[in-house]
Amino acid sequence: MALDKATVARIATLARIRLSPAELEPLAGELSHILDWVEQLNEVATDGVAPLASVADIALPMRDDAVTDGNCRDAVLGNAPAAAKGFYTVPKVVE
């Protein structure tokens, strides 16, 4: 599967990673190379085989719907790049 520059740009937008125009061409080559290589999976007959998402052979555990954590606003905001008055601050998005 050869990816063109427009496709790489579209994936990068979905992934929220800014790429410069000069990066698109080499990345298209690298990603196409990897996709060509993984396509050998098409040699494997998988009809009727259920996809395996996890090997954890356990039922998802349930617990009471009760608060087990919290009251740690300052600890949470301790890592914020910018915060004010107990809130995260981000660039203005509404004029």
Place this chain on the structure above:
Amino acid sequence: MSLLALSLAEARAGLAAKDFSARELAEAYVAAMAEARPLNAFITETPERALAMADESDARRARGEARPLDGIPVAVKDLYCTRGVLTTAASHILDGFVPPYESTVTENLWRAGAVMLGKTNLDEFAMGSSNTTSYYGPVENPWRRAGDNRPLVPGGSSGGSAAAVAAHAALAATGTDTGGSIRQPASFCGIVGLKPTYGRCSRWGVVAFASSLDHPGPMTRTVRDAAIMLGAMAGHDPRDSTSAPLPVPDYEAALTGGIAGLRIGIPKEYRADGMPAEIEALWRQGAAWLKERGAVIVDDVSLPHTRYALPAYYIIAPAEASSNLARYDGVRFGLRVPGESLEDLYEQTRAAGFGAEVRRRVLIGTYVLSAGYYDAYYLKAQRVRALIARDFTEAFARVDCLLAPTTPSAAFAIGEKSDDPIAMYLNDLFTVPADLAGLPAVSVPAGLSADGLPLGLQVIGRAFDEATVLRAAAALEAAAGFTHRPSFRAGDR
């Protein structure tokens, strides 16, 4: 004998006999860490914390309250969150991140009395097989080729942990294994690396790479030390929904008893094209060693889908990574690059914060999960994963363990293989299948390559049967008698 030369089990005995104090042991390792700085194995050293924890350990012992790992200095891969200590995942995007919480595995270690030396270097977000993708620079392997002074990679992604243990800058370390990241660096650095069964060690508080594949585990100098470390690290954790609600056996006690009658399979598909003759010979030697000790060698075991493990992995792991790494947005923690808009902030932050290999994998993962490609790539890879797991189930109906090489080569020079992602991915040819199937596997140093570098053999076992895997590994270790020394070791001068 230098304190640094003791194994974990020997240091434990010395502390119990009061031959030396936890403080003396910690001081020796703090000095060793400093001496080993040219290897770049640590991102953050925590000497004050180490000495304070050692003093607490000595006080507990004086009160007669010593715990299983009391006073043992360990290094922590910088993918485990540690309360109050910078945690980077070797990525620029986690700049300045100091977790307000502790990972379950490290919490278990500290509760067992272990002493924290610092946080070890790794490939960025554990994506790599050479420890060259770290934002904090490459780690050097303490081994050099005979007659060649070029620095070599320690393997990856747990390269800092492997180098630190091999260079005697830590008595033991934690690692994580998603595609081979414990076993491959253990093999490259001449130490023992154990990837437990998926669910045996909690993933809570370990920075997520590929959640269905991430396995925390120990890296040590001996198999016995790995058994001791695993016993302290493992256990059910309600905060990890995939953590197995099973009791933790006494792995150290399980080392006794020998391997008479144990059935060891030799999977024929692990004979890769172009595999160096010396690795093939070492593998045969390993089988002969186990046979001499009473094991039954079954040499026609087949795992027919082995060659598809690596391409399946390079769909599944990037897909999960692209989802897990979506949280790094520059808003709540870590690096923030200001932008014109919130959208612009996200894109600028992630472009500046992620290195080339992480970006590549996030983009591949985003692509294979995107509309129109999900079935063809992601679901296809998951179906192949089911077949790989089934191959192992069928093999383990006939044998108790499998024996295989850990890696298709010895350590290579820093910079080699860095221009072709797939050449780098092939490092994990023999380690990825056990990750996809979630099975326990341990790499043991078994011999040297012609140019004097360590080579490992791995034992793979049934789910939650780490005890048998460790017993077979101990037999291999005893037979191999690996006592070769790296070019650099702290305390040698």
